[in-house]
Amino acid sequence: MSVYDAGLLSDIGILLLGALSVYIILATGQLSLGNAGFMGIGAYLTSWLTVVAGLPITAALIVAALVSGAIGVAVGFPALRLKGIYLAMATLGFGEMVRSFFQNFSAMGGSEGFHGMHHVSTGYIWTWAAIVLVLIMLIEASPIWLEIRAVRDDETAAGLVGLNPTEIKVGAFGCGAAVAAIAGGLFAHHHVYIEPGNFSFERSIDFVLAVILGGSTVAPGALAGAVILVVLPEYLRFLADWRFAAFGALLIGMLLVRRQGLLDRALLRFAWPRSRA
Amino acid sequence: MLIQQLVNGLTLGAVYTLIALSFSLVMGILGVLNLAIAELFMLGGYFGFAVLMAQLPLPLALIAGMAGAALVAAIVERIGYQPFRAAPVVTPMLSTLGFSIILQNVATNVWGSDPLQLTDEVLSGRFNIGPVSVSAIQLTVLGVTVLLVALLAFLVQRTSIGRALRAVAENRDVARLLGVPAGRITLIAFMLSGALAGAAGVLIGVHYAAITPYIGVEIGLKAIAVMVVGGTTRIWGALIAGPLMGVVEVMTVAYGGSQIRDFVVYGFMILILLLRPQGLLGGGRSDQGQRV
Structure with missing residues (x-):
């Protein structure tokens, strides 16, 4: 495998984790436009833990995921009183605040960025991505997922049948924050240099795009989306400077033709008739 | 010093007021967050610049910016909103996001990613009122804004189009039963909103004497915060929130450093969302919640 391919594969793995972080939250019917903020928290915290505190990378990632998850729950509790677009706007604000915070956080380099991390292998990134993906697919096959879907379909009705929508929504938000932090930690140790600009609004949008293009109703959709988002620009090189316009058109086209994204339940059932997907 | 910063x-x-009004026109009437507005604002600036660089006067540039942005807004409405009218609110937001990606890319390719500079000053001259110095451009920005807001207010409150807009905002189905052409009204709402964003783009471009393809993300997105602070269900909330947030931001830059201004602006928005989700000017709680 060439260095170029390995780089692409690593990018796919990191984007997959980021997309999954959005997917978990979207499964409860909430849209987060601020997951790059959690990614940034994860990236900076992991880097600090490995470079300054000297922790091994795996331990650092776990700590970062836990801390970011806790922040996600803390932010989620008040924020999840907001619904739909209002939540999307609040998370957008949160993401920009985190970016702005690291811009001023001179202990970690401020706007100059932070470096000194050791490079991690593509295999290591994919181990994490695979573990998280499988975990989410296991949850999808469990009764918890039915509760999550109930909350997404109708929150009031879910509450009436004895579920706790707040708990489920905040829990999903925390999990999403933790996964985004892992993506951030791996991003930092893949590129071995981070700056606040890495975790801007555009990054959050990338995550959302991957989920929407790949399929927003099944977890493997995030994988399909991540592959599309990383590989397609390589094939669209002949479009040169117009790549992003092609991407925007693709997004609109996908929404017009197939709102649920590339993969959905029906397609998975068609591909693997006996699976319960 | 203080009064100067206030100006x-x-x-x-x-x-900010103009862009926030642009956001809240669509948000208040259709309940849709049109993310392409940030780029319509940027495009308006470029259209205006194109006219100014052809040595034509500023009012013409303003009209070109408004008309151009309104046209693009019409396209956004036909392709990015109409087909998704019945879909969950997130879907039209994503399709307008698609447009915003396209528009930013087009602007980068057509005009380059470096800032486009105005070579000669459009309006020169400063007026000194006591210790405060106001440039002719600042006066123009303020004057045009007041004029446009007054025009919009007249349109929304006094004309039959405005009545139809308010009727669709209240209840689309009932409005249609009463003979309001709802499809045409949403198109008008998008175009009005685009025109406002375009005007704001021309004004900020003239004010800074420069424009970049990224100004939409830098300034346009912050207008969402302004809209939220003003209240999303009452479009006039932007009239208070715009100047307020502008002053807050400039004061932050002057006394706290330019780095933390985004932090303060977005923090203010989140605080309002949590403590007073209906916005500063919003009515009772019964007003909101239904839109989403």
Whole structure:
């Protein structure tokens, strides 16, 4: 495998984790436009833990995921009183605040960025991505997922049948924050240099795009989306400077033709008739 | 010093007011967050610049910016909103996001990613009122904003189009039963909103004497915060929130450093969302919640 391919594969793995972080939250019917903020928290915290505190990378990632998850729950509790677009706007604000915070956080380099991390292998990134993906697919096959879907379909009705929508929504938000932090930690140790600009609004949008293009109703959709988002620009090189316009058109086209994204339940059932997907 | 900053803040606030009004026109009437507005604002600036560089006067540039942005907004409405009218609110937001990606890319390719500079000053001259110095451009920005807001107010409150707009905002189905052409009204709402964003783009471009393809993300997105602070269900909330946020931002830059201004602006928005989700000017709680 060439260095170029390995780089692409690593990018796919990191984007997959980021997309999954959005997917978990979207499964409860909430849209987060601020997951790059959690990614940034994860990236900076992991880097600090490995470079300054000297922790091994795996331990650092776990700590970062836990801390970011806790922040996600803390932010989620008040924020999840907001619904739909209002939540999307609040998370957008949160993401920009985190970016702005690291811009001023001179202990970690401020706007100059932070470096000194050791490079991690593509295999290591994919181990994490695979573990998280499988975990989410296991949850999808469990009764918890039915509760999550109930909350997404109708929150009031879910509450009436004895579920706790707040708990489920905040829990999903925390999990999403933790996964985004892992993506951030791996991003930092893949590129071995981070700056606040890495975790801007555009990054959050990338995550959302991957989920929407790949399929927003099944977890493997995030994988399909991540592959599309990383590989397609390589094939669209002949479009040169117009790549992003092609991407925007693709997004609109996908929404017009197939709102649920590339993969959905029906397609998975068609591909693997006996699976319960 | 303080009053000087106040004037600078009001100028920025005027531009915020226009973009926030642009956001809340669509949000208040259709309940849709049109993310392409940030780029319509940027495009308006470029259209205006194109006219100014052809040595034509500023009013013409303003009209070109408004008309151009309104046209693009019409396209966004036909392709990015109409087909998704019945879909969950997130879907039209994503399709307008698609447009915003396209528009930014087109602007980067057509005009380059480097800032486009105005070579000669459009309006020169400063007026000194006591210790405060106001440039002719600042006065123009403030004046045009007041004029446009007055025009919009007249349109929405006094004309039959405005009545139809308010009727669709209240209840689309009933409005249609009463003979309001709802499809045409949403198109008008998008175009009005685009025209406002375009005007704001021309004004900020003239004010800074430069424009970049990224100004939509830098300034346009912050207008969402302004809209939220003003209240999303009452479009006039932007009239208070715009100047307020402009002053807050300029004061933050002057006394706290330019780095933390985004932090303060977005923090203010989140605080409002949590403590007073209906916005500063919003009515009772019964007003909101239904839109989403």
